[in-house]
Amino acid sequence: QSVLTQPPSMSGAPGQRVTISCSGGSSNLGSNSVNWYQQLPGTAPKLIIYNNDQRPSGVPDRFSGSKSGTSASLAISGLQSEDAADYYCAAWDDRPYAHVKFGGGTKLTVL
């Protein structure tokens, strides 16, 4: 069971805005930054947000991230069909010792 909790699935119509949540605790999101990944079927994950709210070069500004306390969010505005994918949050966790945790993933469907 992942200690970073995401909704298993979400959906939205083209053009809409969706927000995917990632809930953690004091040992992970409460003290470390969060990163977000997009994974299309059959491909390796792609980093789309790092250090809570930074976008790597080439990632559209439709994708934005935020973190507050022990919770984080990934927002996708102007939803497009190609945004249909699995999305994962990830962060270091300090207990019982430093290790990386991934959220369980959210499957986004574009209606």
Added chain:
Amino acid sequence: LQLHESGPGLVKPSETLSLNCTVSRGYLATSAFYWGWIRQSPGKGLEWIGGMYHSGKIYYNPSLKSRIAISADRSKDQFSLGLTSVTTADTAVYYCATAPGGGSDFQFWGQGTLVTVSS
């Protein structure tokens, strides 16, 4: 920067899974990136296995720690994963990846290699 996983696609139960990740020339020897292994069981989510810093400091997934070995051969531009006493639960696509920021920001990934544990 490119990464490429290699190793057997089929491993018998109780044996050791061994994978190599070949990195673009020179990066392992000179960069301060964090180099990691991540896996994904069929139809499941991502699971971090472990990784190492350029300094040689290694971190392991607590749930797999007793079975994992990670090492690097900078002269060959490779870092490696060993997972002992495998079971069918270790069947997964195994990815190597690197985080330029040194954290969980894995920006560069290999294409992944499927390892099946079966007799």
